[in-house]
Amino acid sequence: xxxxxxxxxxxxxxxxxxxxxxxxxxxxxxxxxxxxxxxxxxxxxxxxxxxxxxxxxxxxxxxxxxxxxxxxxxxxxxxxxxxxxxxxxxxxxxxxxxxxxxxxxxxxxxxxxxxxxxxxxxxxxxxxxxxxxxxxxxxxxxxxxxxxxxxxxxxxxxxxxxxxxxxxxxxxxxxxxxxxxxxxxxxxxxxxxxxxxxxxxxxxxxxxxxxxxxxxxxxxxxxxxxxxxxxxxxxxxxxxxxxxxxxxxxxxxxxxxxxxxxxxxxxxxxxxxxxxxxxxxxxxxxxxxxxxxxxxxxxxxxxxxxxxxxxxxxxxxxxxxxxxxxxxxxxxxxxxxxxxxxxxxxxxxxxxxxxxxxxxxxxxxxxxxxxxxxxxxxxxxxxxxxxxxxxxxxxxxxxxxxxxxxxxxxxxxxxxxxxxxxxxxxxxxxxxxxxxxxxxxxxxxxxxxxxxxxx
Numbered sequence: 001x002x003x004x005x006x007x008x009x010x011x012x013x014x015x016x017x018x019x020x021x022x023x024x025x026x027x028x029x030x031x032x033x034x035x036x037x038x039x040x041x042x043x044x045x046x047x048x049x050x051x052x053x054x055x056x057x058x059x060x061x062x063x064x065x066x067x068x069x070x071x072x073x074x075x076x077x078x079x080x081x082x083x084x085x086x087x088x089x090x091x092x093x094x095x096x097x098x099x100x101x102x103x104x105x106x107x108x109x110x111x112x113x114x115x116x117x118x119x120x121x122x123x124x125x126x127x128x129x130x131x132x133x134x135x136x137x138x139x140x141x142x143x144x145x146x147x148x149x150x151x152x153x154x155x156x157x158x159x160x161x162x163x164x165x166x167x168x169x170x171x172x173x174x175x176x177x178x179x180x181x182x183x184x185x186x187x188x189x190x191x192x193x194x195x196x197x198x199x200x201x202x203x204x205x206x207x208x209x210x211x212x213x214x215x216x217x218x219x220x221x222x223x224x225x226x227x228x229x230x231x232x233x234x235x236x237x238x239x240x241x242x243x244x245x246x247x248x249x250x251x252x253x254x255x256x257x258x259x260x261x262x263x264x265x266x267x268x269x270x271x272x273x274x275x276x277x278x279x280x281x282x283x284x285x286x287x288x289x290x291x292x293x294x295x296x297x298x299x300x301x302x303x304x305x306x307x308x309x310x311x312x313x314x315x316x317x318x319x320x321x322x323x324x325x326x327x328x329x330x331x332x333x334x335x336x337x338x339x340x341x342x343x344x345x346x347x348x349x350x351x352x353x354x355x356x357x358x359x360x361x362x363x364x365x366x367x368x369x370x371x372x373x374x375x376x377x378x379x380x381x382x383x384x385x386x387x388x389x390x391x392x393x394x395x396x397x398x399x400x401x402x403x404x405x406x407x408x409x410x411x412x413x414x415x416x417x418x419x420x421x422x423x424x425x426x427x428x429x430x431x432x433x434x435x436x437x438x439x440x441x442x443x444x445x446x447x448x449x450x451x452x453x454x455x
Contacts, residue, residue: 054184056176060169063128067173067180070123073107079125080104082132083163087312090165093338093374094196094393097157099312103137105305106153109297111139118142122149124162124181126173134173136162136201138181146188146409149181155292156301158342158378159395160192161199174204182402189399189406191414194379197394210400213414214422217381219389221364224373229365235390244354244361251353255323259362262317264309271317272306273299275329279345302331302343318366320359322350328359338374339367360388 054069070076083100091099111119119139126134137152151160164170178190190210195202196218206212226232233241251257262268276299283290292298306315313335320328328346332339341363346356367375377385379395386392399414401407 056180060128060172063169064130065169065173066127066130067177068125068127069181069184070125071121073111073121076104076107076121076123079123079135083135084311086132086135086163086165091163091312091336093336093340094159094199094376095161095163096313096333096335096340097153097159098135098137098161098163099310099335101310101312102157102305103152105301106156108304109301110154110156121152122181122185123152124174124177126170126177128167128169128173131165133165133167133170134162134177135164136174136177136181140185140187144409146405147185149185149187149190149192151192151194154193155295156298158194158340159196159199160194160201161196162201162204164200170200171204174201175208178204178208178400187406188403189401189410191397191399193397194395195398197396202398205398205400208400210398211410211415212396213399214397214419216379216395217392218379218395219377219381219385219392221375221377221389222373222391223364223367223375225390229361229368232364232368233361240387244358247353248358251322251327251350251355251358255325256321258321259359259366260319260321261363261366262306262319264306264315266307268315268317269303269307271319271329272302272315272331274326275317275331275343275345276302278329278347279343282345282348285348306331316366318359318363320355320362322355325350327353328355330359330363332363334370334372337372338376339363339370339372340376340378342378357384357388 053075054071056067058065070079080100087095087099096102107121111121113119119141122138122140124134124136124138125132138149139152140147140149142148151157153160162174164174181187182190190205192201192205192210193214195205221232223232226234236244248257262271276293280290280293283293302315306317313333316332316334316339318330318332319326325347327350328344330341330344332341341360344356344359346359364375377389381392397414399410401410
């Protein structure tokens with residue numbers, strides 16, 4: 001269903017009705033509503049407060065279903081144990097940014113001003129017969145007179161998704177939950193960034209008629225395709241392997257090479273902060289616009305996340321030394337059977353030796369030693385990443401207007417102005433970027449939210 005086919009209610013807080021059914025391959029509509037109401041085609045209508053909570057209860061097949069909106073931090077904290085259990089049982093590596101510890105810390109730093117304006121939690125949970133089967137971590141915020149629904153986690157999270165069990169009713173409940181949260185918050189649009197094509201949310205958002213914008217690719221290396229790093233490296237050309245050996249040898253002539261991979265702790269915390277600071281300095285020298293990194297909270301977030309072990313994801317800080325100098329650094333996350341490279345930077349003084357690529361080789365060896373199956377380089381698909389990777393996963397931003405005003409914003413700002421801003425930021429010559437550096441951040445925040453972390 002296209003935007004033109006979507007039917008809206010009239011009035012200020014009008015919302016589309018037609019795309020929100022339980023049909024079209026998503027199972028039967030709820031047969032009996034206990035609290036709230038389900039209209040034509042199973043559309044969620046009229047959720048009610050139950051014991052002070054915003055819930056919708058109904059029958060889904062033979063099961064008692066319950067949707068709930070979690071909109072305060074106290075309720076979030078009570079969800080922690082179940083959230084962890086759902087992630088342990090059904091979470092995927094790329095859902096690393098949907099684990100409880102990550103989002104709890106995000107609230108501590110970003111909830112009050114998550115995208116330049118105050119935010120409020122709008123987390124959807126779904127239960128079948130009292131068992132938690134879905135968590136969709138959203139926030140709501142108002143900008144330009146419009147109420148937006150976005151993923152929790154911006155700008156530190158690099159993928160957005162819903163966490164769900166493998167119960168066949170879970171996609172039904174996510175679809176109903178998105179309708180539920182839109183109606184109860186009276187939001188103008190869903191604006192869900194960085195959704196992977198293989199994610200739990202992608203199929204449901206497509207079925208809902210959400211528009212895909214800002215398509216990108218996330219390169220990855222399939223470590224499981226080879227027994228060890230030496231075997232994996234055989235896929236590179238003989239010339240590339242020779243060049244790597246030569247660069248490592250010449251760099252070693254300047255000082256003894258040493259690689260460290262720090263587990264969470266005091267030293268990892270300090271080194272994570274250093275990595276972010278060096279990344280900031282590197283981007284400033286090139287005139288790149290990175291409002292997310294310039295925000296002091298970005299460094300503080302990683303300083304804290306790298307300090308304490310986490311149940312669902314381990315923050316690893318990697319360092320490549322040449323003598324006493326750190327020539328390359330990386331903050332990465334180990335989750336399930338994979339690794340995600342989040343913030344990487346090298347010392348420009350050693351650029352001719354390619355220390356960034358040398359460090360990636362060392363991190364890959366570390367991943368093999370840990371028995372990991374994937375190394376995710378994350379979007380964007382920079383040339384150096386594509387040269388190393390043996391595959392990519394597509395990502396995009398999904399936009400679904402919920403009111404006429406939301407539709408106008410989606411078409412004009414998100415569909416036209418935001419791509420223009422991105423083009424100015426990414427394609428302008430370096431001298432022009434330096435001039436624009438002081439002007440674009442605020443404009444980009446207005447139309448696009450916080451920037452992605454450059455690779």
